[in-house]
Amino acid sequence: MRYYIGAEARLRRTIEDTAMSVFAAWSYEEVITPSVDYYDLFEQGMGQAEAQRGFRFTDNDGRLLALRPDVTSSVARMAATLLSERPRPLRFCYAALVFRQQPQSHAEWRRENTQLGCELIGGGGHEADLEVLRLAAEILSRLNLQSSYVITINNVEIFNGVAAHLELPATAREQLRRLIDTRETAELQRFINGFSNSEGRAFLQPTQLTGKRDVISAVRNVITNARSVAALDSLEELWTAIESLGLADHFEIDLSDVSSLDYYTGLSLKVFVHGAGTSVGRGGRYDGLTGNFGRAEPAVGFVLNLDALTEVLARRMTNV
Amino acid sequence: MITIAIAKGRMQDDALALLARAGVRVAEDARNSRRLALTDDSGRYRFIFVKPADVPVYVEHGIADCGVVGRDVLLESQADLLLPLDLGIARCRIVVAAADAEIMTRNLGMLRVATKYSQIAGAHFGARGIPVEIIQLSGSVELAPALGLADLIVDLVETGRTLRENGLTVVDEIAESTGKLVVNRASYQLKADAITQLVKALETALNGGGSV
Numbered sequence: 167m168r169y170y171i172g173a174e175a176r177l178r179r180t181i182e183d184t185a186m187s188v189f190a191a192w193s194y195e196e197v198i199t200p201s202v203d204y205y206d207l208f209e210q211g212m213g214q215a216e217a218q219r220g221f222r223f224t225d226n227d228g229r230l231l232a233l234r235p236d237v238t239s240s241v242a243r244m245a246a247t248l249l250s251e252r253p254r255p256l257r258f259c260y261a262a263l264v265f266r267q268q269p270q271s272h273a274e275w276r277r278e279n280t281q282l283g284c285e286l287i288g289g290g291g292h293e294a295d296l297e298v299l300r301l302a303a304e305i306l307s308r309l310n311l312q313s314s315y316v317i318t319i320n321n322v323e324i325f326n327g328v329a330a331h332l333e334l335p336a337t338a339r340e341q342l343r344r345l346i347d348t349r350e351t352a353e354l355q356r357f358i359n360g361f362s363n364s365e366g367r368a369f370l371q372p373t374q375l376t377g378k379r380d381v382i383s384a385v386r387n388v389i390t391n392a393r394s395v396a397a398l399d400s401l402e403e404l405w406t407a408i409e410s411l412g413l414a415d416h417f418e419i420d421l422s423d424v425s426s427l428d429y430y431t432g433l434s435l436k437v438f439v440h441g442a443g444t445s446v447g448r449g450g451r452y453d454g455l456t457g458n459f460g461r462a463e464p465a466v467g468f469v470l471n472l473d474a475l476t477e478v479l480a481r482r483m484t485n486v
Numbered sequence: 487m488i489t490i491a492i493a494k495g496r497m498q499d500d501a502l503a504l505l506a507r508a509g510v511r512v513a514e515d516a517r518n519s520r521r522l523a524l525t526d527d528s529g530r531y532r533f534i535f536v537k538p539a540d541v542p543v544y545v546e547h548g549i550a551d552c553g554v555v556g557r558d559v560l561l562e563s564q565a566d567l568l569l570p571l572d573l574g575i576a577r578c579r580i581v582v583a584a585a586d587a588e589i590m591t592r593n594l595g596m597l598r599v600a601t602k603y604s605q606i607a608g609a610h611f612g613a614r615g616i617p618v619e620i621i622q623l624s625g626s627v628e629l630a631p632a633l634g635l636a637d638l639i640v641d642l643v644e645t646g647r648t649l650r651e652n653g654l655t656v657v658d659e660i661a662e663s664t665g666k667l668v669v670n671r672a673s674y675q676l677k678a679d680a681i682t683q684l685v686k687a688l689e690t691a692l693n694g695g696g697s698v
Contacts (some may be wrong), residue, residue, distance in 0.1 A: 272543075272546055272547075272565060272566070273546045273547040273548065273566075314676075316675050316676055318675055348567070348568055348569050349568045349569060349570040349669075349674075350569045350570075350572075351570060351571065351572075352571075352572040353572075372568075372570050373570075373682045373685055373686065376674075376675070376678060377678075418675060418678070420675070436675075438672045438675045438676050439672075439676075440676055442548065442672060443546070443547045443548020443549065443670060443672055443673075444546075444548065444671065444672055445671065445672060
């Protein structure tokens with residue numbers, strides 16, 4: 167529970183305006199979605215585990231409602247239903263409060279957060295991925311954070327391909343995912359030794375999973391299943407585009423970022439800024455989502471956490 | 487500069503000795519002082535000494551970039567951290583102990599468990615479907631069965647001497663605990679070079695290599 171007063175409120179508003187003006191310049195239309203909706207929507211949109219972090223309550227007629235724990239679910243349904251006739255791609259942006267209970271990370275969690283977000287629906291391929299990455303980079307540099315942000319990118323299909331190749335049952339897959347996500351090298355070694363198949367070894371050197379292009383070439387020696395290789399190719403192609411835009415200093419490949427596998431279907435990204443102890447934004451490709459609402463099509467997007475950005479920039483102003 | 491939070495107590499001396507072998511040295515007089523924040527000889531690392539349970543808190547919030555703390559504390563805190571290195575120091579076990587080993591099979595109602603580790607104990611018995619009442623204590627847990635406060639305890643055991651002297655035996659082992667290097671998720675990306683360097687130096691020291 168947080169108050170913003172005077173200068174801080176102005177700063178927060180400026181950050182929001184900056185982001186929204188960058189979105190507008192890239193032809194993203196603002197969308198305002200209901201803050202209270204039926205809980206089913208969010209379970210379809212986010213998956214049960216995430217949706218259950220929302221605040222839930224019942225209507226007079228007994229139906230289960232929720233304060234929106236995310237905006238993407240609503241936008242995806244809107245695209246699939248209300249706007250099904252509109253020509254693709256659709257570009258939407260928003261600055262909206264989301265509400266969550268139960269911390270995933272104690273440091274990150276607030277009951278309410280304002281997300282500055284965008285969704286590009288109906289656009290696939292690298293052009294769409296690159297577009298949202300450039301948008302995120304442009305917003306951060308317009309906020310004068312150009313020397314202090316890092317965006318990490320990964321393709322979740324690299325891990326999914328390895329897990330499928332190892333024929334892991336769901337619990338073992340989750341265990342492997344967690345060990346890679348927390349970089350528990352020693353435990354990971356023990357886990358992988360139990361398999362004759364050696365592809366899991368690619369994840370054994372966590373310090374070599376984060377970096378620039380060489381990260382990809384390094385794991386190519388170990389990972390050979392078709393699904394992962396296709397994802398590696400795709401990630402490398404994206405990296406080439408990032409390099410040619412001169413943005414390589416601001417981006418890192420992080421193959422061990424496997425935190426939200428069941429949501430994303432390709433690119434995943436996280437935004438880090440000096441001065442913030444947790445990530446200040448995240449996003450990726452979620453081609454499976456709109457299908458839940460009756461119209462499967464590619465989609466990609468990200469959100470930045472306005473409250474976290476305000477905190478970083480406010481501290482920076484007082485330190486100058 | 488990298489800030490490292492170190493758990494005071496059992497972990498502290500082992501951690502500093504290991505760091506010294508990895509080439510991160512703290513001057514003798516500073517180490518013997520009672521200051522809670524120190525800088526190493528090279529000026530690249532700052533150490534803060536905090537209670538074990540506070541290490542995950544400092545690191546998760548990014549106040550400290552790294553920390554050295556036991557797995558027992560991490561299991562209990564449920565903090566969202568990276569754990570790139572097992573330092574193998576301060577090795578001990580988290581066990582279930584009782585005065586009467588047969589209590590587990592004889593008492594089928596509600597067992598009372600005294601512990602400092604309510605999360606670990608709750609998860610352990612919960613996973614086995616054993617109904618327990620957890621009694622949270624903050625120290626001298628071994629006393630609880632003798633005084634009738636609890637049937638069982640869940641606690642850390644190094645040599646087992648304290649248990650024996652209080653008439654307790656180990657009924658079950660929950661997990662082994664050693665000191666871990668933990669890293670803040672944002673620092674891992676934003677100070678990647680410095681942290682990779684630290685991890686590698688510690689790895690070399692652990693594998694018996696000399697100091698840099």
